[in-house]
Structures are given as structure tokens and as C-alpha cells.
Amino acid sequence: QKEVEQNSGPLSVPEGAIASLNCTYSDRGSQSFFWYRQYSGKSPELIMSIYSNGDKEDGRFTAQLNKASQYVSLLIRDSQPSDSATYLCAVNPNDYKLSFGAGTTVTVRA
Amino acid sequence: GAVVSQHPSRVICKSGTSVKIECRSLDFQATTMFWYRQFPKQSLMLMATSNEGSKATYEQGVEKDKFLINHASLTLSTLTVTSAHPEDSSFYICSARDQGQGVSGYTFGSGTRLTVV
Numbered sequence: 271q272k273e274v275e276q277n278s279g280p281l282s283v284p285e286g287a288i289a290s291l292n293c294t295y296s297d298r299g300s301q302s303f304f305w306y307r308q309y310s311g312k313s314p315e316l317i318m319s320i321y322s323n324g325d326k327e328d329g330r331f332t333a334q335l336n337k338a339s340q341y342v343s344l345l346i347r348d349s350q351p352s353d354s355a356t357y358l359c360a361v362n363p364n365d366y367k368l369s370f371g372a373g374t375t376v377t378v379r380a
Numbered sequence: 381g382a383v384v385s386q387h388p389s390r391v392i393c394k395s396g397t398s399v400k401i402e403c404r405s406l407d408f409q410a411t412t413m414f415w416y417r418q419f420p421k422q423s424l425m426l427m428a429t430s431n432e433g434s435k436a437t438y439e440q441g442v443e444k445d446k447f448l449i450n451h452a453s454l455t456l457s458t459l460t461v462t463s464a465h466p467e468d469s470s471f472y473i474c475s476a477r478d479q480g481q482g483v484s485g486y487t488f489g490s491g492t493r494l495t496v497v
Contacts (some may be wrong), residue, residue: 304486313386313473313491314424358423366477367414368486372423 273297274361276371284379289346291374293359296340302362303335303342307355308373314358318344349378382408382478386489393464393496401459401492403474409454410476415447418471418491430457464496 277292291305302321306314320326320333320342332345342361346353359371383406393399403413411432416424428449429437436449448460457476461468474489 311471311493313488315488316486366412367426367429368475369426370424 272371273363273369274359274371276357276359276374278372279374280377281374282377282379283349285349285351287349287378289349289353289376289378291344291346291357291359291376293342293344293371294340295342295359295361295363295369297361297363297369298337298340300361300363303333304360304362304368305331305333305342305344306358306360306370307353308358309355317357346376349376351378351380354378382476382487384410384474384476384487384489386474386492388492389490390493391495393494395465395496396463398460398462399464399494401461401472401474401494403457403459403476403489405455405476405478405487408476408478410457410478411454412477413451413457414475414477415449415457415459416473416475418473424473427459432457461494464494466496469494469496 274295283289305318307317308314318333320335326333330347334343354377356373356375358373360368385404387402413430415427417427418424426439427442430449430451432451438444451457471491473491477486
């Protein structure tokens with residue numbers, strides 16, 4: 271079993287819609303969870319971090335964490351063409367290095 | 381915010397030669413830096429953890445004699461791909477953690493696109 275798994279995608283949504291990304295992880299002791307956005311040919315950039323169960327909102331982005339289910343998700347509201355990218359879920363299982371999922375590619379149709 | 385500078389951004393080298401990639405933390409000290417490799421349409425794979433003043437820790441399956449890592453100061457880590465071959469062509473990305481920002485302080489360099497011909 272992979273440490274971090276994401277819904278494979280690709281995900282295509284119309285402009286203005288909600289994009290929903292899912293991620294599960296295997297290490298129950300993980301405490302820190304991150305969503306990174308990566309544009310083609312570029313390095314990842316952090317868009318959300320979450321540490322406690324529940325929802326965390328930042329602008330159009332909402333991260334949801336459920337440690338009992340070992341599940342973390344990212345919602346992108348009012349999707350824009352500029353949101354078209356690959357989204358990487360990352361988990362911090364041992365407090366010093368990150369484990370990444372394979373990524374979900376999102377395309378927002380204008 | 382924390383900035384990590386990575387150079388070069390793009391390099392083409394001949395098979396059998398060596399290539400050095402630099403990763404610098406510009407406004408913070410990084411006792412630990414991480415080196416990743418990313419093949420097209422795949423996720424980041426951690427290659428090694430670079431520790432200032434000591435030997436790097438390599439992930440399983442990564443050849444330490446081929447991918448030489450030096451972390452000589454608190455702001456600089458280098459990755460040297462020795463005797464490069466076409467299969468080493470990839471996107472190499474470094475990351476450093478700003479301890480002052482807690483667990484959210486992972487910052488990535490801009491990446492190096494290596495092409496071995």
C-alpha cells in the first residue's frame with residue numbers, strides 16, 4: 271500500500287464550479303498534511319496546510335481532514351482557468367520529511 | 381517568506397559527464413535539505429536527505445556513489461550527478477525546511493531540468 275494515495279484524475283471542471291480532490295494516507299500517526307499546486311514544468315507551491323480534524327478555509331480553498339478515516343481533501347470553489355494544475359497531497363509522517371501522493375491534474379474549462 | 385534558490389534551472393550534458401546542482405536557502409538556515417526527482421507525469425520521489433555537517437541519508441534504491449550530496453554550510457546543499465546517463469534525465473527539486481516556521485516551513489527550489497544526451 272502506498273503511503274499517500276490520491277484520486278487519479280484527471281479532473282475537468284467548468285469555470286466557476288467546485289473541484290474536489292481526495293487523498294488517503296496509511297500512517298495513522300501522521301500529524302501534518304499539505305496540499306501543493308504544481309504547474310507544468312515548475313516546482314510545487316504550498317497552498318494549504320492542515321493539522322486538526324475538520325475544515326480549514328483560505329480564500330477559495332478549503333481543506334478537510336478526518337484522521338479517523340485517514341482522509342484529507344481539498345475543495346476549490348469558483349474554479350478559475352488559473353487553477354489548472356496538478357495538485358499534490360503531502361503527509362508528514364515523522365516530523366521531518368514529506369511523503370507525496372501521485373497528484374491529481376485539474377483542468378478548468380473556460 | 382522563506383526562499384530557496386536552485387541553480388541551474390536547466391542543463392544539458394553529455395553522457396558520462398557530471399553535473400552539479402546547487403540549492404541555497406536565502407533568508408534562513410537549513411540544517412536539513414531534501415532532494416527529489418520527478419519524472420514526467422509522476423510525483424516527487426525523495427532521493428535523499430541532506431544533513432549539514434554530516435553524511436546524507438539516501439532512500440532505498442538511490443545510488444549514493446552516483447548522486448553525491450554535500451551540505452557544507454547551513455545555507456547550501458549540492459547534488460552532483462556523476463557519470464550521467466540518459467536515464468538520469470529528470471526534473472530535480474530541492475526543498476528546505478525553515479525551522480522557524482514549524483511543520484509548515486517546507487519551501488521548494490525552482491527545480492533543475494536535466495537532460496543527458
